[in-house]
Amino acid sequence: MNKTVRVLRDTYLDSVLQLLGARAMRNAEGVEWATAVMATAANVDALRQEGFDPPEASPSDLILAVRAADPAAAFAEGERAMFGAREGGPAERLPSSIEEALGRQPDSGVAVISVPGDYAALEAHKALSHDLDVLLFSDNVSLADEIALKEHAVRRGRLLMGPGAGTAMLAGVGLGFANVVRPGPVGIVAASGTGAQEVMCLLDRRGVGVSQVIGVGGRDLSAEVGGRMALRAVRMLDDDPATELILLVSKPADEEVARRVLTVASATPLVTALAGVEGDTLESGVVKALELLGRPAPPFERCYGPSVEEAASRVAPARTTVRGLFSGGTLCYEAIVVLSRALGPVWSNTPIDPRLRLPAPPRSHVCLDLGEEEYTRGRPHPMIDPEARVELLRETGPDVAVVLLDVVLGHGAHPDPAGILAPELAGLDGPQAVAYVLGTELDPQGYQDQVRKLVEAGCVITETAARAALAAAAIAARKAAS
Missing domain, CATH: 3.30.70 (Alpha-Beta Plaits)
Structure with a gap:
């Protein structure tokens, strides 16, 4: 070769x-x-x-x-x-600057910036100077640059979504990784891309739509950034006549910053879905929102494929650990919290306890965020290309009772992730696969079609990410107890 x-x-x-x-x-x-x-x-x-x-x-x-x-x-x-x-003739030369792009599309209102981090801040400042809202998809933007960009955006009355903002929906138009959901009364402010995607999909499955989704970047609710963009986003939704309720989605935030964000809305109720906070999950945030809107709905209890009890009976007693392979960072974090409460310490590359970033000891529970840089160097994000998970599935050890994973649908995601993963999951020799499919029936991949492929491969499929982690814990704990 x-x-x-x-x-x-x-x-x-x-x-x-x-x-x-x-x-x-x-x-x-x-x-x-x-x-x-x-x-x-x-x-x-x-x-x-x-x-x-x-x-x-x-x-x-x-x-x-x-x-x-x-x-x-x-x-x-x-x-x-x-x-x-x-092909087939000379193509129109693509614009090489924001100024040139605006010359061709003078009515544009949003700039989506996805360039290497070294250049991203400069391009975002340029876009803000042209009074554009900015979705800053790029990561590796310094904390100082993020603060400066958000101060610039606030001065101009614009949005600076990001850095590392993977999901937004403005006026019904999805940006980045976005699912197809109905319009409706809930405005979402999210310091989490897959967290925003899950709550918008769960709302849609219960017949409630979304007005806007504003991604603010994972560091926005930190003490250093001070919620600069979350505060602006909440005020915008508070003034939006199409928004009847605001749902704030994040991992645990700085307490003082969270307090300011939670109290800034004056006319519109605000509820939280803070993955990892005691008693709070992405699912529970959606349930609170539905209740506050006066639209209580059945619990998210449906399970596709074998029951947890049946799945547990298939696993050999010597297999006692959970191996989580995630494409969504917040879904991974939430799983770590759920599993650690049920099973004890979970080792991860994005742990809730920094000490757990040390190499995992033998026979330990492990959850990996495969969207982290160590796994995306030289290859696309796992939502776009499931190949990284295929490789790790083939390396599952003899102690693993459950392989836990998310399958994210929507625009920007792989056209058939279940089709790639299902043959590998069906070929697992020993572990039980538990999966959560994040999506809607209107997504290009089709929710039910993706679920069907995974069920045919023998997977347990739950309705929410938190319930997938609970199912994995139940299977692993039952075998450990035996």
């Missing part, structure tokens, strides 16, 4: 297009391994670990790398997938 690298200078592509290119190259005849990534320092280092010797490149360059019998043919397939829209 030939190890070959091709660098396309000054060619920035978002992660979805990178994934299309990588898939096309991997599917070409005679290809053993392939990737398409931006030439960030982390990605270049990951390529070196794969045995490649990439040339000098800047973060604005695109790198294609393959191990293949015919690298040229593989590169051709990758470039065709990424740049196919340009």
Whole structure:
């Protein structure tokens, strides 16, 4: 096999297009391994670990790398997938600046920024200076830059959603990873992307729609950032006639910051879904919202596939641990909290106790957020490409009783994540798979179709992420007790 690298200078592509290119190259005849990534320092280092010797490149360059019998043919397939829209004649040159983009679309109101973190803050300041709201999808933006950007946004009366804001919905238009939900009376302010997605989907499944979803970035409710954007978002929703109730979604926040945010709305009720706070889950936040709207609904108790009791009976007594493999950071965090209360310490790369970030001892419970940088270096986010989970599923140890995972649907996510994961889950020799499918029937993947594929693979499927963690704990605890 030939190890070959091709660098396309000054060619920035978002992660979805990178994934299309990588898939096309991997599917070409005679290809053993392939990737398409931006030439960030982390990605270049990951390529070196794969045995490649990439040339000098800047973060604005695109790198294609393959191990293949015919690298040229593989590169051709990758470039065709990424740049196919340009075939058949000269394509219109893409704008190279915010100013040029506004020249073509002068009525634009939102800028979505997804560039390497070193450049993201500058581009976001430019967009704010043009009185645009900003969805800052990029991460690796410094805390100081985040504070400066949010102060700039507040002065101009604009939104700065992010950094690392993966989900928003403004005036019915989804941005980033977004699910298809009905319009309705609940406005969501979220310091969590998958947290926002779960609550909007659970509301939709109980017949209640969403007015707006404003993602503020995971650090916004910290003491340092001070809730600058959450405060602005709550005030905006408080003034929005389409919003009858505000739902605040976050991991545990700084107490003083949370207090200010919870009391800023004057005309609109506000409830919380704070994953990880005692007695509070994403599900419980939705239940509180439904009750306050006067629309109580049946509990989220439905379970697809085998019952927990039946699943537990299949697992050998020697298998006693839970292995969580998550694409959603907040879903992972919530699972850690639920599992640790039921089973004891859970080791993770995003732990609730910093001491638990040490290497996991044998026969321990482990939950991994596969969207963290250590797993996304040189490859797309696991919501876009399930390949990282496929590899880890094949490494499940003899002590594992339950494999726990989320399957996230919606725009921006993989077109058929269950179709990729189901064969691997069906092939598990010993552990029971428990999954939560985050989505709606109107999502491109189709909620029931994704559930069906996982059930046919033998999975237990719950209606909420918290209940999936509880089911996993029940299975593992029962076997441990035996």
